[in-house]
Amino acid sequence: MNWDQIEGNWKQFKGNVKQQWGKLTDDQLDVIAGKRDKLAGKIQEAYGISKEVAEKQLSEWEKRQKAIADVKKEAAHVK
Numbered sequence: 001m002n003w004d005q006i007e008g009n010w011k012q013f014k015g016n017v018k019q020q021w022g023k024l025t026d027d028q029l030d031v032i033a034g035k036r037d038k039l040a041g042k043i044q045e046a047y048g049i050s051k052e053v054a055e056k057q058l059s060e061w062e063k064r065q066k067a068i069a070d071v072k073k074e075a076a077h078v079k
Contacts, residue, residue, distance in 0.1 A: 001066040007034030013065065020061050023047065 006013050014029045017039070023046040024032075032038040036058065043054040 001062075001069050003036050003062070006062070006065065007036075010034035016065065017061075020057075021046065 010033060013034070014026075017029060018024060018026075021043055024042055028042050028046075032042060040051065040054045040058055043049070043057065044051055047054075049057075
């Protein structure tokens, strides 16, 4: 999974983003519209953290989303 897939399916990922970064509002998530740089900036603002820390959190979140997608894909093959 790459960021283009996240951006393309933003409506489905918004819930996961909200779960991870609860301070972000629905309006902010709508404005972000799946743009990685906008999401990183909003995380920085909402949590008062550096760009590096926001990027690290975002990379870790992205890895978890990929792992979840891989598990779902694997489960679909087992059926």
